[in-house]
Amino acid sequence: MTTTDLPxxxxxxxxxxxxxDPAVFALEQERMLxxxxxxxxxxxxxxxxxxxxxxxxxxxxxxxxxxxxxxxRAFLNVCRxxxxxxxxxxxxxxxxxxxxxxxxxxxxxxxxxxAAPNLVRMPDVDRDAFxxxxxxxxxxxxxxxxxxxxxPPSFEETVIGAATERLGDADAIGRYRIEELSVGRRIVYxxxxxxxxxxxxxxxxxxxxxxxxxxxxxxxxxxxxxxAQYYVGHGAEFGAEVRGFTVDGGEGFTRLGGVTEDxxxxxxxxxxxxxxxxxxxxxxxxxxxMFPLAADRTVVECDWLYSPEVVEAGHDVSxxxxxxxxxxxxxxxxxxxCQPAMSSRAxxxxxxxxxxxxxxxxxxxxxxERLGDAxxx
Numbered sequence: 001m002t003t004t005d006l007p008x009x010x011x012x013x014x015x016x017x018x019x020x021d022p023a024v025f026a027l028e029q030e031r032m033l034x035x036x037x038x039x040x041x042x043x044x045x046x047x048x049x050x051x052x053x054x055x056x057x058x059x060x061x062x063x064x065x066x067x068x069x070x071x072x073r074a075f076l077n078v079c080r081x082x083x084x085x086x087x088x089x090x091x092x093x094x095x096x097x098x099x100x101x102x103x104x105x106x107x108x109x110x111x112x113x114x115a116a117p118n119l120v121r122m123p124d125v126d127r128d129a130f131x132x133x134x135x136x137x138x139x140x141x142x143x144x145x146x147x148x149x150x151x152p153p154s155f156e157e158t159v160i161g162a163a164t165e166r167l168g169d170a171d172a173i174g175r176y177r178i179e180e181l182s183v184g185r186r187i188v189y190x191x192x193x194x195x196x197x198x199x200x201x202x203x204x205x206x207x208x209x210x211x212x213x214x215x216x217x218x219x220x221x222x223x224x225x226x227x228a229q230y231y232v233g234h235g236a237e238f239g240a241e242v243r244g245f246t247v248d249g250g251e252g253f254t255r256l257g258g259v260t261e262d263x264x265x266x267x268x269x270x271x272x273x274x275x276x277x278x279x280x281x282x283x284x285x286x287x288x289x290m291f292p293l294a295a296d297r298t299v300v301e302c303d304w305l306y307s308p309e310v311v312e313a314g315h316d317v318s319x320x321x322x323x324x325x326x327x328x329x330x331x332x333x334x335x336x337x338c339q340p341a342m343s344s345r346a347x348x349x350x351x352x353x354x355x356x357x358x359x360x361x362x363x364x365x366x367x368x369e370r371l372g373d374a375x376x377x
Contacts, residue, residue: 006352013350014364019194019342024371025295026059031370032274033058034148037159039276039289040064041144042183042303046072050094050109054087056291057148062135063087063098064144067109072139074146075132080113081105086132098132107132141278142179142305143287162272168233173270173278175258178285181305184317187325189300193335194342195275195292196367198300201331202269202277202288203229204357211330214323218242218249219267225356228269235266235280245281246319247326253283253310273366279324283307284317286324296339302328 006012018024040055041064052065054077061077063086079086079100086098086107097114099106106115111132119125136147138155145159154161163173191198201207205227208216216223219236228236238245244252245267255264259282268280279286284306291299304321311317341347353360 009355010352011358011361013353013360014196014367015350016342016344016347018367019197019339020295022295025292027371028292029058033292034060036149036153036274037138037145037147037155038274039143039272040074040146043072043139043142043144044183045091046144048093050096052087052094053091054089056293057146060148061085062146062148063132064137064146065109072137072144073110074135074137074144075111076135078133079105080130080132081116140179141173141287142181159272163270163278166229166232166270167268172263173280175260175263176256176280176285177258178287178305180308181285182308182311183303184284184306184311185304185321187302187328189302189328189332191298191300191332191335192296193298193332193339194295195290195298197335197338198290198298198332199271199363200360201335203227203271203360203363206354206356207334211334212327214247215327218245218323227356228267229271230356230359235263235268238265238267244283244320245323247322248319250319252320253306253315255282256284256307284320300328300332
């Protein structure tokens with residue numbers, strides 16, 4: 001059967017090679033991960049000058065840090081001398097500078113070359129020109145976003161605009177005051193699946209009645225197969241007997257200060273391409289950041305964010321964490337079930353989307369457009 005033979009209720013997916021071919025993944029690194037705004041770190045993780053994290057953004061490794069004035073800076077993690085990786089650790093802190101362990105070329109927290117063996121004998125070396133390669137940064141929702149493109153796309157249109165388009169209200173996400181929240185729990189998942197499978201899974205709820213018993217107890221409408229993202233502005237309503245977004249439906253915490261009555265007792269999900277999911281509930285926020293590392297491997301860093309009072313008082317957040325942790329495990333297991341079949345001849349032409357999944361077709365169209373004619377056939 002070909003795509004032209006499909007009944008009108010079904011539309012085709014991407015072919016299987018889009019999830020397995022290293023050449024496709026390399027194009028995605030170049031045309032999506034390295035050319036778009038990428039959510040790198042929680043700003044609070046950089047809590048003082050010299051604190052840093054290194055993150056993988058497509059094919060590049062990036063240092064994100066704070067300078068002496070407390071401003072966020074980001075650089076490619078490459079010494080300008082002979083190309084050694086400057087910071088080998090995923091996180092750490094330096095006092096005043098980054099020093100290459102190979103030949104001791106040293107850079108200040110703004111990336112300027114400040115020292116190297118015999119540098120004073122090379123007065124023709126421009127210390128700014130031979131500084132670290134800078135990466136553009138923005139802060140939003142309490143996260144540092146980076147873009148490796150020489151000419152970055154509009155942050156307002158591509159990032160903030162994605163939240164506005166989903167919620168139908170430019171102010172809706174701001175009422176959660178996500179930048180003021182504190183990390184109550186962080187869990188890192190190493191998923192043996194293509195990053196697009198994870199995006200597609202997050203966008204639909206056709207599977208919810210099958211694999212998410214805890215979630216559908218809290219959000220009964222999800223058992224019908226329609227995801228919150230199917231409708232602009234829609235938030236899935238808590239069940240009548242549900243008191244909080246917790247694994248047992250029991251009481252959560254006090255509603256976040258700016259959340260309105262209309263947003264209360266509802267769950268909203270937002271996908272910000274290429275690699276961020278934002279989950280909004282009345283008393284906390286859950287943020288997923290994906291780090292695609294290979295065609296068949298994606299690391300997902302998930303933050304549960306609460307009001308500072310909840311975290312500082314040491315309140316037990318385990319029941320709310322446990323609900324979405326189970327959802328994550330169930331989802332990632334499903335994605336790992338799909339990954340091996342992406343290379344099967346049974347999926348060489350792709351699969352199909354049923355009506356409650358048709359909105360995923362827009363994601364597939366976006367992927368195909370970004371890859372363009374360069375995508376292997």
